[in-house]
Structures are given as structure tokens and as C-alpha cells.
Amino acid sequence: MYKKSVVSFLVLFACQLLLAQSSTLTGFPKNFTPQEIGKRLAYHFIDGRHDLYAAKYIHYAEVCTWNGALDYAVNAKDQKLIQLLKDKFEPFFDREKPLLPPMNHVDYNMFGSLALKLYQLTKDERYRKLGLAYADTQWELPAGANKEERAWADKGFSWQTRLWIDDMYMITVVQNEAYKVTGDRKYIDRAAKEMVMYLDELQRPNGLFYHAPDVPYYWGRGDGWMAVGMPDLLSALPKDHKDRPRIMEGYLTMMKSLKKHQQPGGMWNQLINEPDFWPETSGTAMFAYAFIRGIQQGWLNAAEYGPAARKAWMAMIPYIDERNNVTEVCIGTGKKNDKQHYHDRPRNAGDFHGQAPYLWCAAALLGK
Template sequence: MKSFRLPVLFTIFLTLSLFSCQPKGDKAPGSKYFSDWPEGASPEEVGKKLSENFLARKFHFQEGRFGRLVYPEVCAWYGALEVAHLTDDAALREKLIRHYDLFLTPEGSKYIVERAHVDYRVAGVVPLEIYIQTKDEKYLNDGIRWADAQWDEPTEDGITKEARYWVDDIYMISSLQVEAYRATGELKYLERAALTTATYLDKLQEPNGLFHHAEDSPFFWGRGNGWYAAGMAELLSELPEDNQYYDRVMSGYLTMMESLLKYQSEEGLWRQLVDKEESWLETSGTGMFAFAMVTGVKNGWLEADVYGPAARKAWLALVSRIDEEGNVQDVCVGTNKAFKEVGPDLDKQLEFYIGRDRDTGDLHGQAPVLWTAMALLK
């Protein structure tokens, strides 16, 4: 009897142990909203399609535009690298890494601008992400210098002198400093991002949770708000709860997410000006809001049964705006703050934002769709 019972009990114990160790992805917050995608709408498929679209492009400077690596290229590249990693697509990942070889040469390095500006410093995100995935020191050395240079001669309140107090800034600063933390484990990088994000919250966030483009351009521009939402989501993904700025940043994030729920269209997209019904439905801001919501649901910051459906609706609406070549449609073109373009007259500023051109395939739109795919895959 003993020789029969022991193996049976052992088998039962082993079976239960193996079962308890199985991945619990189907029990993760919001999982019921982030699965069972229609054909062609899974984050794996969409992420691969947009990553290949990115690789097929020349850099803008190779086409005679801008003369440098620009931040939309960096942002899309980062998303593609994460998608390749999360889908365990070694071939795609290798292509994306080799894409950076040009900038490790004396000639190619000239196209990364040595200038104290958030839009240029963010270039460090790509080599830092490559280092995180490969542990090749040359990428760490190439990326960390940008994160450290961003804090050369900080202001009296301890933030980067590159701060302009435009809502766009926070993603550029947070993404770089958070990637530096992920690469090195040094808390000073998180502290920098957290301090800056909290400072901007106190200065720019309105009572409804949204952000004007800048103090002299008081409109809730979609992508501008998207930059802030995405920057907070990246920061909160790493920021310890005992950090002195955690509660301030989390409060700002939650207030913003609650407000965004009220303005999402029936189709699932948000508008060029978030609170203006007469404004057109726009994809880059939507992609950033979707990324922030998916990240929040998966981390348990947001109520899954409230924000999960909103994020799913946004994702499916975005997928419906992607053409056969992997180009995202209805992307607002690059946009300066209205004050700089049309002056202080608020009627003219309103016309300026609503009248911005819509583009297809603009990397301002490709990048946040890749980030949302990345968030869904985590």
C-alpha cells in the first residue's frame, strides 16, 4: 500500500506545484480587455508591421530633411526595439540594433546634435535601450552621456536647464532619465525625472487634470497632453512608492486619466484639441493616452473595468487607422506652441491648432502606436 500511495501523493504534489508556477498573464489586471483581438489587431502583428515600416525608411537627414537625427525617429525606434524584445523576435531586434551602427562612426555621430535641448538629448534613449537588451558597454557609454549632460548646470531648484515649461518636455526628459536608471540602477536618474515631473505638474496642470501647451498657449493640444501622459507612465513604472515625489506624480497621473475618460470619442480616438468637439479626431495623442492607460491598468494604478475598455477601444480605433504599408493616418504634423506662430490672440490660436495638417506615416504617430503595442505585450 505504501509503495502505491507515495508516488500518487508525490504526483499530485508535483502537479499542483507546476500548476501554481504557470504564467498568470490571463489573471493580470485588465487581461480580459487586452486579449482576443480581431484578426490583424494583435499587438504582436501591429508591432511587427510598424517596426518593419520604421526599418524600411531612410533617416530624415539622409533625405535632406533636418540634417540630424530627430526625436520622432528616436521615439519610434525605442518602441520597435521593445516590441522586438517582448516578442522574442531575434531577427527584428538585430536589424534594429544594426540600424544604430552608423551613429557609432565619426561621420554618423555628426548627425546627433550636441546641443542642450530636450528634443536632441532624447537621442540617448536608443543606445541605452540597446545596452539594456545586449549589455554591450559601447551603447551604455554612448547613451549615458546624454542623460548626464541633461543635468549639466541644473537650475536653482535642481531641474535641468533645458526645461522650457512646455508640456512636450516631460516625455523627452523622463524617458531619457528613466532609461538611464534602467541601464545603470542608479536612483539619481529617477530622482531627476521625478523632481522635474512634479515641478511641471505644479506649474502646468490645470484643475481638470489636463495641460495647456504652454502658459502663453492655453489650449489642451492632444499630442502635448499625450507627451505628458506617456512621460508619467514611464516614470511611474519605475518610481518607488517611498520616493518623495511619488504621491505628487501619481496624483497628477490619476487626475489626468479620469479627465481623459470624459473626452474620449465614441469611436475611441481623442481629438486634436482634447476638449473641443469641433476639433478633428487625431491618432498620435490617442496612442499616447492608450499607452498611459494600458500601463496604468496593468500596474494596478487604474481600475481595470473602467479603463480597460477605454484602452481597448482606443487600440482598435488606432488599428483601424493603419494602412496596408503600416502607416498611421490622421497624425497631427509637428506643432509649435501657438503663441510663437500667431501671437497672443486666443481666437487665432484656436484656429491654429484646429487647422493643423493631418499626415499619414508621420513618426509622431508611428511611435505611440508602437509604445501601446509594447505596453500590451508586457
């Protein structure tokens, strides 16, 4: 009798968790559904021009948006969109080949994640070869490496390490996709080792991250890269991996702090802990994504975090304008030990830094 009661309780508890999740991450009203929002933003991306570094190379923010559009297309089962996203990439094999980023910087190398995602959809070896080249050169020390780069490599880290928090998306995304393609644990081991080191070096006791060790401000999108990088890595990391407990600890600590700093309307501000700063869309979308993934994986309590994730999504959507551009997106921002610097940053409509995480959220809400 006792065992039956325990089993009944566990079944009831599991059903309650599923109900809590389904009631907060589904059933969105018209014009707020992930199907509608993802379609608007993904097809808008198809029609857009490339975003280039200094008019030379594909910008990482475009890669992030492309990845999001692909994830959305797959989860929405939109075969037309998948084909359009493939067609958009095809010129990189011939006339647009000069736009491919060189394999010599953390922001450039993450381009490989896009090719590796496309390989998983198509099994076209051209994507695999291109993507793995970006993943491997992130750890292959070049002949002209400087002293600092050699020091990182000698410790088993990427020579591109620089202890900027956005690295924990840029490095982990390409290594993660390489692991999915090859099954070779060296790729996921690299990503996990790097993540643990960054957590130990940069995470503050409150779970958040300064923009840099010498810049004591909790910049929204900066923290967003960590908030996205951790659940994406944890989703692929083997259950028995030695670094999994440390990364999970860092993730859960950050999520708890983010929930406390969410504004009453559902957004997060340009500086997370500054209530007088303006609501910023890219960081908000990244934090919403981190909540959604955690709820879906069972790492976060659905009853506690589900309403916060839903509130964020509902607050985000009105910031999309009639041209399908996300507004109130902080432009690319270098570190500066000046609070006013963050307050006064220009805001771009349609900036890929904002389009990307909105697509990530739409794709995640359609996934599992």
C-alpha cells in the same frame, strides 16, 4: 471563520480584476492583434529613412519610434527584429556619427534613451558611454549658458527646462533609462523632481494641460507627452520615493479627465475638449498607452478603464494604411494662441509622431 471569509473575498476580487483585464486587453480579432500591428510598423521602420532636423540631426520622433520598435521586438521575442534595430544603429559609431544630435537641447538629449535601451539588450559599453553622456549633459550647465538656464540649474533642475509639456517625456525618458542602466538614484531623482515641478506649474484643475501657460488649448499630442511620461516614470520610481504620491496624483487626475473626453468611437480629438475637431491618431495612441500601463500596474481599475483602452486600440488600427503608415497624424506644432491654428494643422501619413505611440501600445499590450 471571519478571517477565512475576508481572504476568500480578496482572492475572488483579485480574480475578477484579472478577468476584467484579460477580457479587454487580450483576445483581439485578426488584423487587430498587437503582434500583427507591432510587426507591421516595426519592420516598416527598419526600411525607412532617417528623420532629420534641418537635414542635420536625428529627430526625436525617430528616436521615439525606434524605442517603440525595440520594446515591441523584446516583448514579441523577435530576435531577427532586435538584430535589425541594432544594425540600423551601428553606423552612428562611424559614418553616420555626424547625424548624432548635439547635447544642448531637451529634444536632442533624449537620443540617449535609445543608446541606453540598446545597452540593456547587448551590454555593449559603446551604447552605455554614449547614452550616459546625453543623460549627464542634460544636467551639466554649459559655460555659455544664459541667465534663465543658470536659474533653473541653481534650483536643481535641468538647465534645459523650458516648461513645455513635451519635456516631461524628453527629459524623463533619458534619465529613467540611465537609472535602469546604472542603478544610481540621482537619475530617477532628477526625473521625479522635474516632473513634480511641471505638474505644479502646468496641470489644470481638470487634470489636463494647456499647450503652454499662455496658450489655453488642450492639444492632444501635447497632453500625450505627459500621459506617457508619468506612467513610464512611475513604473521605475522606487515605491518609497518622496515624489511618488504627487506624480501618482497627477497621473490619476489626468486619466479620469481623459476618460471623460474620449469620443464615442474610441478616439480623442485634435483639441481634446472640442467635439467638432478631427480625431487625431498620435494623441489617441498616447492616451491608450497611458490607460494600458495603468491597468497593467494596478493603478487604474481594469473594469472601468479596460473597455476604454480596448475601444481606443480598435479605433486606432483602421487609420493604418496599406503602406503601414499611420494616417491623420498632426505634424509638429508650435504653440499659438489661436484655436483655428490647431484645427487647420496639416496631417501626415507615416509621421514618426504617430508611428511611435502605436508601437508603444503594441509593445505594452504584449507586456505585463
